[in-house]
């Protein structure tokens with residue numbers, strides 16, 4: 044007998060857990076959560092590299108209904124965020140609903156029963172609704188360096204940190220200078236003998252307004268009603284105004300560039316190195332990073348920033364684009380994640396056997412509000428296409444989406460319908476509107492290539508604009524956006 048559920052949720056990061064909590068709050072308890080790993084936490088379970096922390100203030104980068112007065116810092120380290128997610132899981136008694144070690148491989152829509160057949164590596168399930176919380180930055184992107192198979196040393200990706208290997212006194216190559224590398228390079232640089240940092244494009248880096256949370260603030264958050272909410276709201280608006288700069292107002296970004304260049308000047312005294320690490324594209328085109336220790340770290344005498352690319356890897360060395368051989372014991376990839384192709388490995392088929400991965404590979408990732416896809420009824424994405432952010436906390440977006448999903452389920456239930464499918468015209472209109480905005484924004488106009496863009500150069504990642512607008516647009520499901528069908532059993 045195939046087990047049947049009203050809802051199957053996939054993933055136990057902020058998305059999957061947030062969805063389960065909203066279902067519980069709505070009194071929908073016939074659901075199961077599939078998690079391929081053996082613990083909750085997603086991003087914050089996997090990324091255990093030295094220096095890993097959030098780069099949106101913790102008091103904002105957390106659930107609005109589960110505020111934590113005890114964050115140790117304004118930008119808390121990964122283990123604390125991981126613990127927060129475990130605590131939330133326990134508080135809402137979600138473990139009883141989670142199937143650990145169960146990996147979703149695909150799902151197919153049966154238009155006769157109007158249900159999903161959910162395939163996992165450990166057997167099949169059946170569900171009326173499927174909610175994907177599989178994560179946007181989850182599958183490591185590892186470049187195929189020529190000759191890497193000959194390398195005799197250690198290699199790993201930042202999201203799969205090798206804690207067994209002692210980097211002290213070793214010669215290390217780091218490939219990539221994105222958000223993770225900017226966090227771990229300062230932590231390993233003082234310990235390693237030599238660090239060669241292969242940089243393709245330098246990131247814009249702003250000073251990080253990080254500080255320990257004083258005890259009086261923690262006490263106030265805990266004891267005085269409303270204080271933490273006030274603080275969170277202030278943070279929200281402080282972050283939110285930055286959306287103006289990203290959306291076609293490069294003058295604001297220029298002001299940011301002045302601050303960032305001064306930041307480089309303070310940390311790096313060597314003019315040659317300064318030039319290497321100063322970006323030549325508009326700030327915001329790629330993710331803007333924050334750090335106070337990255338520039339001093341790369342200015343160390345044992346660190347070399349190499350911009351010549353990797354020509355080849357040999358048994359004990361990396362050969363750069365100029366043919367210079369760098370002897371190394373380990374290669375660490377800070378090369379980010381699969382993004383616009385992240386769901387290609389899932390075999391999801393909708394009405395008439397339509398293949399989601401194939402459609403998205405040829406036409407780009409199309410959704411309505413980043414959540415539902417025409418032709419794939421009762422399937423919802425959390426943190427789906429075009430709902431990531433460069434300026435605020437994605438947890439805010441996830442909460443809006445989880446609430447929208449509950450509203451959609453309630454809509455189907457209240458009409459006695461088995462299924463709801465977004466109308467193609469509604470989805471097209473949404474796509475046109477956001478793409479019109481995106482092409483005017485800094486991500487397209489800023490003069491860079493980034494992981495925000497798909498293979499055709501179309502931005503399938505970022506929500507263009509204010510997050511309160513997204514909140515407004517997802518507050519209630521518009522019944523006329525969906526075609527309801529079938530009779531609920």
Ligand SMILES: Cc1cc2nc3c(=O)[nH]c(=O)nc-3n(C[C@H](O)[C@H](O)[C@H](O)COP(=O)(O)OP(=O)(O)OC[C@H]3O[C@@H](n4cnc5c(N)ncnc54)[C@H](O)[C@@H]3O)c2cc1C
Nearest residue numbers: 054056057058078079085086097098099146147177178437
């Ligand atoms: C190092 C790092 C720092 C970040 N910092 C910030 C920040 O400061 N601010 C911000 O807004 N965002 C940040 N992000 C983005 C971050 O990914 C999101 O904020 C958020 O954690 C995403 O949550 P999620 O639940 O959607 O996905 P994830 O946290 O990735 O969780 C996905 C879960 O699904 C499970 N899963 C995946 N596929 C399957 C499958 N097929 N079957 C079963 N289970 C599956 C995974 O094991 C995982 O547990 C950061 C990302 C990284 C990598």
